[in-house]
Amino acid sequence: MDPAQSLSGQNRSSFLPLEYVLQGSIEDKSAHLLRARLQGLCDNITGEVELFDDHEIVYSLRPPAPTNVSLRVRYALDDLPNPIYHLRYVAAAELDKSTHVSIRQFHDCCVTKNIQAFLQELGFGYDYEFYAKGDIYRKGRIKITVAKISTSTERNRNDGNPMVNRRPFTDSCFVEMSLIGSVLDDKVGDEMKSFADQLKPLISLEKIDQKR
Amino acid sequence: MVVAIVIELPTDLFKSPAEAFDNYLEKLEKGGAKKTRPFEVELTTYNPIIPNSKIVHVLTHSEYPASSFAYIDHSNTQMLVADNTFIALMDKLKALRVFDVRLSKTRVRGTRLEYQDFVINLGTVSQMEATKGLVLEVAFVAMDETRDGYCLIQEFLQSFLNTTKQKIQRLITEQLSMWLRSLKDRKDNEYNPSVTLLQYLDILGMRKQSNG
Numbered sequence: 001m002d003p004a005q006s007l008s009g010q011n012r013s014s015f016l017p018l019e020y021v022l023q024g025s026i027e028d029k030s031a032h033l034l035r036a037r038l039q040g041l042c043d044n045i046t047g048e049v050e051l052f053d054d055h056e057i058v059y060s061l062r063p064p065a066p067t068n069v070s071l072r073v074r075y076a077l078d079d080l081p082n083p084i085y086h087l088r089y090v091a092a093a094e095l096d097k098s099t100h101v102s103i104r105q106f107h108d109c110c111v112t113k114n115i116q117a118f119l120q121e122l123g124f125g126y127d128y129e130f131y132a133k134g135d136i137y138r139k140g141r142i143k144i145t146v147a148k149i150s151t152s153t154e155r156n157r158n159d160g161n162p163m164v165n166r167r168p169f170t171d172s173c174f175v176e177m178s179l180i181g182s183v184l185d186d187k188v189g190d191e192m193k194s195f196a197d198q199l200k201p202l203i204s205l206e207k208i209d210q211k212r
Numbered sequence: 213m214v215v216a217i218v219i220e221l222p223t224d225l226f227k228s229p230a231e232a233f234d235n236y237l238e239k240l241e242k243g244g245a246k247k248t249r250p251f252e253v254e255l256t257t258y259n260p261i262i263p264n265s266k267i268v269h270v271l272t273h274s275e276y277p278a279s280s281f282a283y284i285d286h287s288n289t290q291m292l293v294a295d296n297t298f299i300a301l302m303d304k305l306k307a308l309r310v311f312d313v314r315l316s317k318t319r320v321r322g323t324r325l326e327y328q329d330f331v332i333n334l335g336t337v338s339q340m341e342a343t344k345g346l347v348l349e350v351a352f353v354a355m356d357e358t359r360d361g362y363c364l365i366q367e368f369l370q371s372f373l374n375t376t377k378q379k380i381q382r383l384i385t386e387q388l389s390m391w392l393r394s395l396k397d398r399k400d401n402e403y404n405p406s407v408t409l410l411q412y413l414d415i416l417g418m419r420k421q422s423n424g
Contacts, residue, residue, distance in 0.1 A: 069308055069310055089301055107300055107301040109294050112292055117289045118289055122260075122284065123263075
């Protein structure tokens with residue numbers, strides 16, 4: 001099939017992207033133990049661990065919007081001066097006690113630099129922002145990120161100065177295990193849970209608790 | 213990169229737009245252009261349900277199959293260029309009752325032809341099975357300097373449509389004229405595909421610009 005036609009056909013396909021998530025945290029002083037264990041357990045093709053340093057800005061719709069919709073704009077600080085911006089929508093995780101993992105719908109796309117002005121025109125207001133810096137590990141379809149979350153001392157609206165003063169949010173690192181699948185994957189939850197068990201007792205990865 | 217001009221072709225001399233389409237297609241083929249593949253441009257308009265938001269137009273073009281272009285009415289922002297998944301995101305926002313689609317999609321469907329360094333897209337505009345007119349897009353692929361490209365394409369149109377330069381200039385949309393005028397002050401004259409899509413938006417009768 002002509003590549004142009006197959007790409008525009010994909011556009012119309014209604015696949016439902018679901019993200020299976022487990023989250024946890026580990027204190028800074030023990031983070032190196034977790035990293036060592038992950039390096040041993042995970043896929044290790046090049047021998048080097050993949051690093052990331054991202055800036056994420058969250059926009060949400062002010063009331064009287066019917067639901068609390070928020071969109072996240074994320075870009076890598078390593079890519080400056082012309083970073084690729086990612087726009088991401090994540091729904092609230094479904095409350096399902098039978099599964100071991102949190103499941104949530106999401107939409108992700110790459111956009112141009114003017115996304116922030118675009119969202120503001122649409123009525124989305126700036127909510128908060130943070131920086132996340134850490135490593136990514138992969139095991140098959142599972143992706144694990146160990147990141148240090150920090151905020152800036154002054155609000156930095158433009159993508160510019162990477163030397164902005166960053167203040168760590170807490171004394172611990174945020175760990176997230178995620179997998180992208182579809183509605184038909186039943187075994188995914190068990191696969192993630194068994195991998196998470198291998199990381200105990202260093203860290204206990206759990207479903208997203210909306211109340212906290 | 214390319215420089216492109218999009219114009220609405222007059223169909224008054226023909227019995228129907230379909231006949232006009234066949235006539236122009238035959239003219240192009242006799243002149244040496246070769247048919248390559250079908251082309252399609254689609255426009256979807258999202259109306260806001262919440263009070264502070266604005267109308268968003270999302271366009272896709274088969275020449276740029278992996279992208280979607282979004283424009284907000286009554287705003288000074290440029291076009292947002294995003295992945296194909298942006299449409300899924302807008303549909304999700306529609307499901308969340310943030311936006312609403314009231315009009316059906318407007319489509320331009322036709323053929324893409326190649327003539328040496330020119331790419332010509334000839335198509336009929338239709339909305340809900342009703343044909344509204346004929347659109348011709350001529351792109352000169354070999355350069356991205358706007359003013360020179362525009363002059364070259366103008367010459368091509370003069371010989372193809374057998375009309376004077378003034379008549380062609382009147383057909384050029386307001387958006388392209390403004391873009392050309394704004395380039396007088398700027399050094400970089402690089403054209404980009406968003407301007408092509410803005411011309412389509414003008415022709416499809418949807419764009420309302422803010423005053424000043």
